[in-house]
Amino acid sequence: MPADPAASSQKAIRYAPVCPDCRGQWLQLNGSCPECGGCVLQPVPLAHHIPCAGVFEAPDGLEQVEYCPKCRRRDVADSDHLEAVGEVYHCLDCSAHFPEPVMRLYCRDCDFNHRFADVGFEVIRASSQAEGPVDA
Amino acid sequence: MHEITALLAAFLGASPAATAATVFVFDIPRDLLSLTGLALNHRRGAQDPASGLAADQVTLVIPVVNDPEGLLVSLRSIRGQRCPPAQIIVVSDGSTDHTNAVLTALHARGNIDRLIINDRRLGRGVSGNVALHFVQTAFVMFIDCDTRLAPTALAALQRRLTERPDAGACSGNIAINNHRASLWTALQQLEYMVAIDFGREFADDFNAMTCCSGALSMYRTRHLQAIGGYSPGSGEDLGTTLRFRRAGYEVHFEADAWAYTDAPESLPALIRQRLRWDRDAFRLQILQYRQWKKQSARERLGNTLQRYDYILFTFLPTLMLPFLVPIIASVPTVQRPAFLAGGYIFLVSVAVLTLAPAFIAYRGRTPFFLLLLLPIYPAYQGVMMKAVRLYAYLSEAVGHASRGDRYVPARIRARLDQSDP
Secondary structure, eight states: OOOOTTGGGEEEEEEEEEOTTTOOOOEEEEEEOTTTOOOOEEEEEEEEETTTTEEEEOTTOGGGOOSOTTTOOSTTTTSTTEEEEEEEEEETTTOOEESSOEEEEEETTTTEEEOTTTOEEEEEEEETTSOOEEEO | OHHHHHHHHHHHHHOHHHHHHHHHHTTHHHHHHHHHHHHHOOOOOOSOTTTTOOSSOEEEEEEESSOHHHHHHHHHHHHTOSSOOSEEEEEEESOOSTHHHHHHHHHHHTSOSEEEEESSOOOHHHHHHHHHTTOOSSEEEEEOTTOEEOTTHHHHHHHHHHHOTTEEEEEEEEEETTTTSOHHHHHHHHHHIIIIIIHHHHHHHTTOOOOOOTTEEEEEHHHHHHTTSSOSSSOHHHHHHHHHHHTTOEEEEEEEEEEEEOOOOSHHHHHHHHHHHHHHHHIIIIIITOTTSOSOTTOOHHHHHHHHHHIIIIIHHHHHGGGHHHHHHTSOGGGHHHHHHHHHHHHHHHHHHHHHHHHHHOOSOOOGGGGGGTTTHHIIIIIIHHHHHHHHHHHHHHHOGGGGOTTSOHHHHHHHHHHOO
8 A cells, every 4th residue: 555645743632443355344343252252142150159169060050050060068058168260251152261252353244253263354544634534 | 346346335235224215216117118128119319301292281379477488489489490480379378578469460461370379367278279260271280489399390290290190288398498507408319318318108008198298299280179178277288188198099109299498597497387287287286186096987097007107207206205214214324325426327327228228219309418417317307307397396286386377367367266176
């Protein structure tokens, strides 16, 4: 791209992500599965039963835990011996579970999740002559 | 020379009861057994542990609290492994300094495969259990965040577990990284040589390993998951190993898997560490698991030997320490100074007898200046550390002192106390 002679008088004010496939600019952040890239994720609370150090998934929430799968105690749900220690995410496409989804950029135009490394960024500059933002 | 012989004769001849008690209290039977084991053992190490091993079988888990520098040392040693792990999981357990920022950068760079950040501290065992939730390989290995691994450590542990299908866990060999830092770290290095390199290998010969150290241990993932992961509270490594044994899995020691760890440099720090270890051992082995009792009618020989190893060679000699005073007092007054001097010469002689072959056969780096410490080693190991252990037992038995241990977060400790008064 030829250098814009007026560029020196402009300053970058933001970066717009651009889809590497369709050049669309309507991209939004989306969590995805680190194994298959799928975006249909279900967060599941991870419970910690303090007396036995058992850590297990509680898909229906901590209140619905019937027993601790490690020590088999039943009176855990309504006690203060059970605490949440984070969330795991289940990918409904490949059944993987992982502590945090990989953040990707979803292009609404081509309906695809792109890795950050693949997405281009265009610099939106502000003109010093108060002409409003222009594409560089 | 004649004087030394006379003093030894005074010790051995003054009072048979006093002599026998001294020999028992100062761990001489256990040390001689380890020496016998050393003589009988065919030391391995010639074979390359990494050859022919299946790759991508091990997940490495490192819990870390406010120690990014230590973690960087660990990660550097992990990069140098002959058989690298398939995945590295780091758990930041409620870190409050810049650890999380360092970990996030390492994760973004790909030095860490999976990063778990606990907003509140959960303790080492629970952090390990959270990480265990995400392990998908056949083996999982846990190390401390400041542990530096020798290049073949991971391969040696994996090989041992692969060759022993019934084995659920295997612990590695540990040496002191900073053994030149102070007198106390040098003495600890001597202690580790005897207690870990030879003591644990001797126990392993009889399938009687007591503890898979938290600093370096590998587990078969499905077995660790089957017993629900680590035990609660402090001493989680010992508690988990005892549960492993009781669940019927074999526990092993791999002497060729080396890790180097920093030891306390000052005496107060060393005493604090030992008080915690000894309280945990007493609470778990005596109060919780009642190791003097047979576990079941079909108890395996290895489990019986493991129980008696602790009761006979650690617990009882420690309890007998205060009784040495009246026993020594029963020696006639005129013979007492010669008895005490002869006794110490006897202990130093036994230390030389035990440690000299150990130096020759030791597979780690052998710092020969440690030989200069042999004259004070019996006082350190037999008197000072034993007194610390006795105090730990009494404070745990009378005051449940481990409840005040800051190793476990106060919030968790309070709930553990409620559930197990």
